[in-house]
Amino acid sequence: MVGPNPATGRAPGPPPPEYRVRFCNQTQADDVWIIVGYTGAGQTYTEGYWTVSRGECTTVNFSQLMLTTGLGRPDQPPRTFYRAFTYGEDSQIWGGLREREDPVLCVNTVRKFRENQMIRRDDGEYEFNPCDGEDEAQMRFRWGPVFDPEVQTALINF
Numbered sequence: 001m002v003g004p005n006p007a008t009g010r011a012p013g014p015p016p017p018e019y020r021v022r023f024c025n026q027t028q029a030d031d032v033w034i035i036v037g038y039t040g041a042g043q044t045y046t047e048g049y050w051t052v053s054r055g056e057c058t059t060v061n062f063s064q065l066m067l068t069t070g071l072g073r074p075d076q077p078p079r080t081f082y083r084a085f086t087y088g089e090d091s092q093i094w095g096g097l098r099e100r101e102d103p104v105l106c107v108n109t110v111r112k113f114r115e116n117q118m119i120r121r122d123d124g125e126y127e128f129n130p131c132d133g134e135d136e137a138q139m140r141f142r143w144g145p146v147f148d149p150e151v152q153t154a155l156i157n158f
């Protein structure tokens with residue numbers, strides 16, 4: 001049992017939410033490669049890659065990613081995106097659709113990356129990253145699960 005905080009005399013509050021997505025490869029013979037995106041504090045990032053072998057799962061903690069990129073701990077559930085694919089004979093892509101207005105975001109197509117989708121101009125305003133660096137490409141992502149404070153972990157199966 002945790003007692004009251006000695007400085008305030010009050011009981012501690014609940015821990016801050018941790019928004020996570022568990023990605024599982026239940027049906028694909030080949031590894032599934034995952035890229036994620038997330039938005040908070042007026043910024044949008046993409047990050048990759050995670051690899052999930054058949055019968056395995058990996059959990060991406062979006063709250064932790066936001067802390068490490070300097071976006072801070074989200075007050076509200078973050079907006080998330082993902083894109084996944086396999087190589088090989090039965091290659092597949094889980095990407096977004098134009099009809100659903102799924103977002104198009106910049107990624108590195110060759111190596112592990114973390115990409116801020118917004119760049120600061122000389123006048124202090126932000127604009128979208130032109131995505132014209134070496135090995136960069138724009139790809140359409142799927143909207144991720146919608147979180148709320150009661151449901152902090154989502155599951156996506158491939």
